[in-house]
Amino acid sequence: MVRAFPKRALTSMNPHQEHPATGRALVLSLWRNRSLINQLVRREVIGRYRGSLLGVAWSFFNPILMLLVYTFVFSVVFKTRWGVAESASHASFAIILFVGLIVHGLFAEVANRAPLLIFTNVSYVKRVVFPLEVLPWVAMGSALFHAAISLTVLLLVQLVIMDQLPWTLILFPVILAPLILTTMGFAWFLAAIGVYVRDIAQTMGIITSVMLFMAPIFYPITSLPHRMQLVLYLNPLTFIIEEGRNVLLFGRLPNWGGLIVYTAVSMVTAWAGFWWFQKTRKGFADVV
Numbered sequence: 001m002v003r004a005f006p007k008r009a010l011t012s013m014n015p016h017q018e019h020p021a022t023g024r025a026l027v028l029s030l031w032r033n034r035s036l037i038n039q040l041v042r043r044e045v046i047g048r049y050r051g052s053l054l055g056v057a058w059s060f061f062n063p064i065l066m067l068l069v070y071t072f073v074f075s076v077v078f079k080t081r082w083g084v085a086e087s088a089s090h091a092s093f094a095i096i097l098f099v100g101l102i103v104h105g106l107f108a109e110v111a112n113r114a115p116l117l118i119f120t121n122v123s124y125v126k127r128v129v130f131p132l133e134v135l136p137w138v139a140m141g142s143a144l145f146h147a148a149i150s151l152t153v154l155l156l157v158q159l160v161i162m163d164q165l166p167w168t169l170i171l172f173p174v175i176l177a178p179l180i181l182t183t184m185g186f187a188w189f190l191a192a193i194g195v196y197v198r199d200i201a202q203t204m205g206i207i208t209s210v211m212l213f214m215a216p217i218f219y220p221i222t223s224l225p226h227r228m229q230l231v232l233y234l235n236p237l238t239f240i241i242e243e244g245r246n247v248l249l250f251g252r253l254p255n256w257g258g259l260i261v262y263t264a265v266s267m268v269t270a271w272a273g274f275w276w277f278q279k280t281r282k283g284f285a286d287v288v
Contacts, residue, residue, distance in 0.1 A: 019133075021278035023271045033134045040134070041141030048142075063105070063150040067098050074218045082220055091161050095154060099248055100217030100241045102150045106176075107183050107237060108208040109143040110136070114187040115194025115201040118284055125284050132281055133274065136187035140180065158249065166251030175247060175254055179240045181266035185273030192280040195287050211235055216242065 019025075030037075049056050071094045082096050117135045124130040151172075159165055194200045215237045221229050232238050239262055246252040 019278040019281060021275040023267075023274075025278070026271060026274045029131060029133050030137065033131050033137075036131070037134050037137045037141060040138040041145070044138060044142050045145050059146050059149045060153065063098075063101070063146075064153060067094060067101065070097055070101070070218070095158050095161065095249060096245060097217065098150070098154045098157075099245050100215065100237075102147055102154065103176075103179065103237055103241045103244055104208075104212050104215065104217060105150065106143050106147045107179065108212070109146065110139045110183050110187050111190065111208055112204050113139045114190035115204055117187075117191045118195050118288060122288050125288055132284070133188070133277055136184055136191055136277075139187060140184060144180075154248070166247070166249070168247040168251050168253060171247045171254060172244060175240060175243045175259070178259070178263040178266035179236070181263075181270040182236050185266070185269035185271070188270075188273035188277035192277045195280075195284050211237060 045056070049058055074093070074097070082093055114136060117139065118125060118132070121132075121135060124132060124135075155165060155169070190200060190204065214232060215235045216232060221232060221238070221242065224232065239258060243254045243259065247254055
């Protein structure tokens, strides 16, 4: 129920009043509504598994099952290798593959849900004065929860296989942060445009599937010609996947120069998506 939310989570702005769309407004909205976002994320995660026999344990089994399937198909059927010893090829391929799946899963879960966020929360649009801009944060919070569980599984498997973990893994949140900003920018944009263009929800499923194979998840990027490598780097997931593997698996420091550039672009993307959402939200109530 809305009455269970903290009072400060609800704004006093008129639904048709102009909403600020600056970078400062983005940060302030996140800070002021942090308690609301936390409650909604917890409710969504618990609600997703309510009534199931295994409950939240499904969040452990789903990534493991998909990992086993992809590993069998690509490393056993297609005999994909990653330059490792034959005796350890399947296990090594599995953890290398898993990093890519975690990154893609985080982006895909939010992007696929974003176009329907307003339609699935119509009561917030029409019945109460509600900070609609937090809805993509809720989707992101849920996706981060599942990504964290998958990452825990990855580290446990890696510890069993390699008997050690590289210290550079502590830098993974630094690698992931700009992807979160980029994803939020897309989420705000898609949530807004999804209100007016209904087909975008179906389109995003196709796009995220294409992005799965147009990123170095099932194959090393070095196996491609240089020109094709440049094409793959147009995929916003490619850089994060490569750098994520460096810090999680190979014990290498990230490409700081590339990370700074990526972060700058992600900040612009996040602001642009937030700006678009705030500028178009005044028409949501009339459409839904």
